Amino acid sequence: MKPCPEDIVRYMHDxxxxxxxxxxxxxxxxxxxxxxxxxQHMDGLSRSVAFLKSAAPIEAPEGxxxxxxxxxxxxxxGAGVRR
Amino acid sequence: xxxxxxxxxxxxxxxxxxxxxxIVSLYQNRLYQVCYRMLxxxxxxxxxxxxxxxxxxxxLHTFDxxxxxxxxxxxxxxxxxxxxxRKKKPDAFLDAPVPGTxxxxxxxxxxxxxxxxxxxxxxxxxxxxxxxxxGRLPDKYRSAIVLRxxxxxxxxxxxxxxxxxxxxxxxxxxxxxxxxxxxMKTL
Numbered sequence: 001m002k003p004c005p006e007d008i009v010r011y012m013h014d015x016x017x018x019x020x021x022x023x024x025x026x027x028x029x030x031x032x033x034x035x036x037x038x039x040q041h042m043d044g045l046s047r048s049v050a051f052l053k054s055a056a057p058i059e060a061p062e063g064x065x066x067x068x069x070x071x072x073x074x075x076x077x078g079a080g081v082r083r
Numbered sequence: 084x085x086x087x088x089x090x091x092x093x094x095x096x097x098x099x100x101x102x103x104x105x106i107v108s109l110y111q112n113r114l115y116q117v118c119y120r121m122l123x124x125x126x127x128x129x130x131x132x133x134x135x136x137x138x139x140x141x142x143l144h145t146f147d148x149x150x151x152x153x154x155x156x157x158x159x160x161x162x163x164x165x166x167x168x169r170k171k172k173p174d175a176f177l178d179a180p181v182p183g184t185x186x187x188x189x190x191x192x193x194x195x196x197x198x199x200x201x202x203x204x205x206x207x208x209x210x211x212x213x214x215x216x217x218g219r220l221p222d223k224y225r226s227a228i229v230l231r232x233x234x235x236x237x238x239x240x241x242x243x244x245x246x247x248x249x250x251x252x253x254x255x256x257x258x259x260x261x262x263x264x265x266x267m268k269t270l
Contacts, residue, residue, distance in 0.1 A: 013257040017238065041264075048263035052232035055213045060115035061129055065107045068136045072100060 004038055005031065012042050016049060084109075088152045095143055107136055110153065113234065114160050120229045121164040123218040131167060135160040157234075157244045161226050168222050216266055224259030231256055 011028040014020040020028070032039045088109070094102035114135055119128035138159050139146075146155050198204075198219065207215060220228060230241045238256075242249045 010257075013253075013260065016260065017253065017256070044264040044267070045260050048260050048267055049232065051213065051216070051267060052228065052263070054209060055120070055217075055233055056210055058112075058116040058119050060111040060132065061125070064115065064129060064132065065104065065111055068107050068111075068133050069100075069104050071133060071137055072103065072140050073137075 004035060008038055009041065012038075012045055016045060085152065089148055092143060092146065092148065092152070095140070103140055106139075106152075110156055111136075113153070114156065117157065117160055117229060117234060118164055120214070120217055120233050121161070121222075121225060122167060123214055127167065131160065131163045135163055138163075151240075154240055154243050157230070157236075158246070161230070161244060165222065165226065216263060219266055220259055220262055224255050224262060227252055227255040228259040228263070 005027070007024075008028065008031055011020060011024045014024060015028060032042055088106060091102045091105050095106075111132065115128055115132045118131045118135075119125060122128050122131065135156070139156055142159075146152065199215070204212065204215065217225060217229065226245060227241060230236050230244060231238070236244070238249060238252055242252045245252065247255075
């Protein structure tokens, strides 16, 4: 069996970054159709990305903002105080 | 939004501390989320988020107002997270190569607690599992991956936040995805 072109994995990542050229995408597609191992590699990468995207948004705990405001130094250094 | 922020920054610089509150409310969730995903611990994430805002406040006069404010803020927070992660590690053998880890040095492989038994990992709820797998990523890759996939930032902005060339950011994201793919073979 012919070894896989060495750029194939790089094309997979370019594809996932949305930065693949049309020509490279064609090469990748044709290769994946005939190489189950690379197809499996690609699927693994796609699954990893989907998995990361399934992370639920996280909100700051209540009271964080007021805690921050209360911890600020009283006057800014070098700031003109005109009242 | 950037216009509003710039207005508030000017007010803070003139001595109006209360104008900073709006800046905090606008960015607190994003900053806290990054810290939480990087550190994997809500108490530490709160601590570092607070510290990041205080540093931003103190150093606000150094912010170049022609740039994007969120990039500057993210940079402060990620630097603090990276410092915190480094301090937690034992400092022996940091650069010693670890056999069988394909160029990862000891520094990255002790990024997190030792892996849990497989049955335990398989029983995890999805959200716990997401955090667990992110936490197992070598920290060099973790910051890039978190900014890319949790914050959904463009590669160019990540390169400005981490102060790394675009090519290095891409490499870290590529390696992060590969590391995750290997970690997740059991999923």
